[in-house]
Amino acid sequence: MLKKTLGIILIIAVIAVGFYQKEAWLDAIKAGGLISVLCSMLLIAADVFFPIVPFAIIAALNGAVFGIANGVWITLAGSMLGTILLFFLARYSFRDWARKKIKAYPAIKGYEASFDKNAFTAVLLGRLIPVIPSLVMNVVCGLSSVRWHVFFFASLIGKIPNILVVTIAGANFSSNKLLSFSIYGAYVLILMLVIYKKFPHLVKVSKK
Numbered sequence: 001m002l003k004k005t006l007g008i009i010l011i012i013a014v015i016a017v018g019f020y021q022k023e024a025w026l027d028a029i030k031a032g033g034l035i036s037v038l039c040s041m042l043l044i045a046a047d048v049f050f051p052i053v054p055f056a057i058i059a060a061l062n063g064a065v066f067g068i069a070n071g072v073w074i075t076l077a078g079s080m081l082g083t084i085l086l087f088f089l090a091r092y093s094f095r096d097w098a099r100k101k102i103k104a105y106p107a108i109k110g111y112e113a114s115f116d117k118n119a120f121t122a123v124l125l126g127r128l129i130p131v132i133p134s135l136v137m138n139v140v141c142g143l144s145s146v147r148w149h150v151f152f153f154a155s156l157i158g159k160i161p162n163i164l165v166v167t168i169a170g171a172n173f174s175s176n177k178l179l180s181f182s183i184y185g186a187y188v189l190i191l192m193l194v195i196y197k198k199f200p201h202l203v204k205v206s207k208k
Helices: 002-020 022-031 034-049 055-066 068-092 095-102 108-128 134-143 148-171 177-198 200-207
Strands: none
Touching (some): 055 068, 068 148, 148 177
């Protein structure tokens, strides 16, 4: 009961602060400096629970403010903070809620079966090829038998390509908007081609 109560308080606090203070957070990020780094990480972590601000916007903003190298690790750190936190909440505090949440995605059952064969590969593909919503992915993994360190490292590696591309696009946005849109557009196009050519079964699963 205590775990669930603390979990509820934590989630409400994260969403409330993120939603009502999102403009202040974005302004703080634009200002640069240590405070902006912390604000960026916390806002991205909150985004894992609730799409307060589109993830791509925050990642691109980090690229524009901090540069590509710093923008990537700041975005990745914030994203992993929220991801692992939601994983543990689903596993230890909100199992009943989490099970109801994934019932809206019946096709997930087919995906869960892959955890028994190779959990690391299943999580990695789930990150690289986002046919399953990230929130649902975190919850499903939390409810499964996947070990937390396997989930963590597979998610970490799988998140890097998308974060890298969005950060690069953001870093070039002010100087060359066409280049930024071209970079992200090319990434999305390549991703779609890979999904339809190499993993058509995942597309079928996501549509069920």
